Amino acid sequence: MVLLNCSVSLILAFLLVPGFAAPVLGQAEDPFGDHAADPVKLFERGQGFHSRGDFARALEFYQQAIKVRPEFPEAEFQRGNALVSLGRFEEGEEAFRQAIQLRNEWSLPHAALGALLLRLEREQDAETALRQALKHDAKNGVAARLLADIRLRAGDPRQALELARQATDDVDAPTSAWIVRAMAERAVGDKAAASSSIERALQSEPENIAALIERAELHLEDAEFAKAVADLTTAARLRPGDKHVASRLAFAHEKSGNVEEAQRVALAAGLLKEIPKTEDGIATVVGTPEEIEAANNDDPAIARKALEGLLEKNQNNPTLLARLGASYRIDDPSRSLEYYRRAVEVQPANPDLATGYAAALVKARRFEEAVVILRRVIAVSPDNYAAHSNLATALYSLKRYGEALSEYEWLLKARPDLAVIHYFIATAHDNLGEYQDALGAYETFLARADVSSNQLEIEKVKLRLPTLRRQIQLKEGAKRRRQ
Numbered sequence: 001m002v003l004l005n006c007s008v009s010l011i012l013a014f015l016l017v018p019g020f021a022a023p024v025l026g027q028a029e030d031p032f033g034d035h036a037a038d039p040v041k042l043f044e045r046g047q048g049f050h051s052r053g054d055f056a057r058a059l060e061f062y063q064q065a066i067k068v069r070p071e072f073p074e075a076e077f078q079r080g081n082a083l084v085s086l087g088r089f090e091e092g093e094e095a096f097r098q099a100i101q102l103r104n105e106w107s108l109p110h111a112a113l114g115a116l117l118l119r120l121e122r123e124q125d126a127e128t129a130l131r132q133a134l135k136h137d138a139k140n141g142v143a144a145r146l147l148a149d150i151r152l153r154a155g156d157p158r159q160a161l162e163l164a165r166q167a168t169d170d171v172d173a174p175t176s177a178w179i180v181r182a183m184a185e186r187a188v189g190d191k192a193a194a195s196s197s198i199e200r201a202l203q204s205e206p207e208n209i210a211a212l213i214e215r216a217e218l219h220l221e222d223a224e225f226a227k228a229v230a231d232l233t234t235a236a237r238l239r240p241g242d243k244h245v246a247s248r249l250a251f252a253h254e255k256s257g258n259v260e261e262a263q264r265v266a267l268a269a270g271l272l273k274e275i276p277k278t279e280d281g282i283a284t285v286v287g288t289p290e291e292i293e294a295a296n297n298d299d300p301a302i303a304r305k306a307l308e309g310l311l312e313k314n315q316n317n318p319t320l321l322a323r324l325g326a327s328y329r330i331d332d333p334s335r336s337l338e339y340y341r342r343a344v345e346v347q348p349a350n351p352d353l354a355t356g357y358a359a360a361l362v363k364a365r366r367f368e369e370a371v372v373i374l375r376r377v378i379a380v381s382p383d384n385y386a387a388h389s390n391l392a393t394a395l396y397s398l399k400r401y402g403e404a405l406s407e408y409e410w411l412l413k414a415r416p417d418l419a420v421i422h423y424f425i426a427t428a429h430d431n432l433g434e435y436q437d438a439l440g441a442y443e444t445f446l447a448r449a450d451v452s453s454n455q456l457e458i459e460k461v462k463l464r465l466p467t468l469r470r471q472i473q474l475k476e477g478a479k480r481r482r483q
Contacts, residue, residue: 056082058078096113096116114129139169160184168181191221202215217248241269307327318343318347337364340356355386359386361373391407422442
């Protein structure tokens with residue numbers, strides 16, 4: 001799911017306070033002389049500079065106004081906006097909180113504070129501030145939109161949709177509000193409404209990147225791959241070098257059957273490395289029996305030292321590089337990636353090496369890159385269990401639960417004895433709001449789970465089931481998936 005970036009600087013910089021936006025544009029440069037005792041006139045001078053983007057001068061006048069009248073919430077609020085526009089976030093936060101203290105029932109400083117905290121990645125504090133803004137003004141569209149975005153990322157699409165509808169009630173609702181609404185509608189399974197909302201957004205801004213990406217996601221879900229490619233190609237032109245856009249474009253090309261173009265896009269974006277064309281062959285290792293024995297030791301410290309010594313004698317040997325990549329994958333993903341990268345460069349057509357490299361990417365939480373590589377592996381090696389397993393993990397971690405389900409279902413057919421797969425199938429359904437399917441999978445998991453190895457998952461399921469059953473009784477959630 002593509003999430004929106006909050007244009008906080010635009011939100012804050014131009015929130016000129018109604019009733020005080022009467023800038024004096026033609027006065028002499030004597031900053032404070034004639035108006036030093038009049039806080040309102042000082043404030044108005046600040047508004048004038050603020051509206052022209054001169055935030056430093058605006059700040060001077062706001063501070064002078066506050067000096068004359070310490071209890072001046074409008075000036076504190078605009079001081080906060082100017083400070084944020086100048087990149088002085090800590091002082092901006094203090095100003096917004098001072099404005100709230102002086103006039104708590106005023107919605108604007110609560111919303112501005114929430115937007116700033118969201119920008120600072122203090123999401124929980126941001127949500128509190130934004131809810132206060134809506135408490136004091138239910139029609140505050142900025143607060144509703146930002147809060148909808150927070151709830152959507154928190155996995156609560158229904159509340160996100162309620163807030164997004166609130167944000168789009170205004171006839172002048174911004175494009176960003178319609179995009180959040182479309183994302184929430186898609187998340188709850190209402191694709192028709194999502195398509196309508198995203199078209200509304202694109203009518204206002206035909207080249208809005210977030211809207212193009214969201215429409216592409218809808219096209220992908222409907223298997224309209226050519227349309228998805230068109231939208232993502234436009235997005236890539238507007239934002240060259242963006243790895244997320246490139247990753248989705250490569251995926252769309254793959255789904256449309258254009259594997260070569262998918263690879264070209266991924267290479268151009270740096271998602272893949274250009275691999276030299278060399279002949280594949282069996283990689284033999286030259287070393288003494290003692291060195292070989294040490295390389296196979298169960299102690300990682302001993303094995304790594306021996307493998308590194310053998311690698312000096314067997315330059316760029318893919319077998320040794322892969323062994324070292326596997327050895328470091330858990331405790332040093334970066335080093336693991338480097339070894340696997342070198343191994344793949346030597347044997348680019350080896351699906352096991354590519355899978356190992358992708359597994360290291362997953363461990364390093366570089367999920368988008370892993371997905372691209374794993375789909376290429378599966379295209380040439382469709383029964384590669386490790387590739388399917390890592391792809392399932394990457395998609396699940398990206399919250400692309402629908403795609404992850406397909407992989408988990410493949411894994412279950414291949415290994416029906418692994419009870420934990422039912423757990424991930426259940427949680428994927430649960431996150432999609434497909435509660436009846438989730439319940440069935442949870443119950444199957446509990447029936448087959450081993451207490452010694454699945455204790456944590458068992459406890460989580462037992463805590464979840466009572467609420468899930470109530471939700472089903474209340475007919476909440478999306479419709480059941482077609483089998």
